[in-house]
Amino acid sequence: MKRQLIILLLLPACFAACRKTDTSRGPVPVPQEVPAFFPTPAANIDNPLTQEGIELGRRLFYDKRLSGLNQLSCASCHHPDLAFTDGVALSQIGASGLPLHRNAPALFNMAWNSNGFFWDGGSTNLESQAFAPLTSPDEMHQNLFQLIDELKAVPDYVRRFEEAFSDGEISTGNIARALAQFQRTLVSAGSRYDRYRRREEASLNAQELQGLQLVQQRCASCHDGELFTDNKYHNNGIDADFSNEDAEGIYQGRFRVTRNPADLGKFRTASLRNLLFTAPYMHDGRFATLQEVLDHYDHGVKESTTLDPQMRQRAGQAGIPLDNNEKQAIIKYLATLTDTAFARNPRFAAP
Template sequence: MKKLIRHIAIVLLITSCNNDDSELVSYSNPEVSLNIPSDFPELNSSFYTNIPTEFGVELGKKLFTDVRLSTDNTISCSSCHIQESAFADHNPKGIGIEGRIGLRNAPPVQNMAFMQFYNWDGNKLQLEDQPLVPIITHEEMDSSILEVIGKLETDPSYIELFNKAFEGEGITADGIYNSIAQYEYTLISANSKYDKVKRNEGETFTTSEAQGYAVFQDKCISCHSTELFTDQSFRNIGFPINPDPEEGGRTRITGLVEDYMRFRVPSLRNIEFTAPYGSFGQFATLEDVLNYLDTGVLEADNLDPILKDNNNRIPLSTQEKTDLIAFMKTLSDAEFLGFND
């Protein structure tokens, strides 16, 4: 485990109106100590220019749960990203203000520091660019960053916290984006039963879990590789297609026909608690997902070769499905989900 610790001393010189007196205001804003698993992928490069600090994370968490980010003060980031659901929710598609329905399922917010792409279609490469999207999107918060700043400026506790977090700069758009990203960088899930087995901490797999791990390594690891349990690639795996005419998958970003209905491979960590599954919640249960893959997926010109070369399916016996689900449940991190609080 690597620990990042730094102390930043911020000194502001405030001169009185007559220039005769001065007051020295000093803030200490240390970096937070993060347990970064040595076997996880590389950190996103933006992490190093926005390293989480004590007050930055505190501010980001406060903003994450504040309904004032929405135009009618009814929903916050945490409305759709709920801790016990691995910071996802249980709606097939995200629900914004006034019950407006979004385009896609709200993805979990976990291990963001190690991701190289964000959102189902990978339209963001830096986490700091993400917070504005829900704030201004009609189907989500339908606000503006200027409206949000105007609300926050009436709250003295925010003014103080922004100054402590960002060198006395006051409330700014970048401060909002960077602090929310800092908070999300701290949401590291790496303490599941699977992790404890790997670290030889006294946990052992049951027979079914061990058999499921073997099935996983044989039939799933091509896409769900690395300790994030995703290779972060974009693939069309023949899932039922979102009827929304705005949907195009990765092609909405690249403009390439071959990217039509390709989506970022989701992580399997905490998958037990992130139902429904698929880019717009096509499947209610893990059993539904495995049954669909077993019986055959939709044909597509750009269907992933793993499926296309195997008659559009991943064959799984009933026992293999049972064991595979048992293994996937070992990826649940009770501490991260807040179950030990």
């Protein structure tokens, strides 16, 4: 695990040192989709979107050749109908058969994430993050040199890499770039809330509007804006003791990457979008329902030195006060953030 973390931290520098995509010839870049009210995402100068790259990335995402035993694809743990999660707390379908230490995160609106990937931000961009699941002995356990040989033996892939990248190479860098291009097209902005926001739907009902107001008052410090996440790392009080060094500090959150004691127990803020698809919740999937999540914030927050100040909404005491009616209103509102069209979009399905 430590070796993988070192590789992930070094990969951005490797990508920067690589020759940038030559856009003067080859595939023509296409614009990133930006829904109404969304902020403008950072430009991807080194890996611009192209139709050829996106389609290649989609095919790779669903191809079991990407795993060492040719039994798993990226989609094995990221199902489109579950907003690209897998519906379990800790998957154990990887090469080792052992339970993973982290819940499979949802994959949508990642073009707006410029503050690290994984629950602890162990990778700085979508391109480099691909190598962790690909090479992990507990996940896909792929030898990257063997993967290149496997893909080169497929004439369709040879043609598609030639069409997608100006150098035409089947390489680890281009594999990662194609996967990243596909994932940046996974845009979710078609929920009832979005239609209400764009005035395409008359209104939310009274209970849903109450929930919206409560989320804005009690939760927006972390789940803000149209993305419903600040893309930062917070200790939300699910644990109090971070001295356990099992799994090489993987339970210590952002601290595992920064080694800053102020980051102990801090994990990435998950978006509130598509929560009806993405249960169970938290970085280890410990909460099965939204009711359990809200009960935690109401009376289950644990004290620690790095607890986020926003977790102290009871006159400085740990917890966010919510009565049962308020919890139900929030749950009803969160349901309006469900994007069924996204989960059923044929552009994101297996080719």
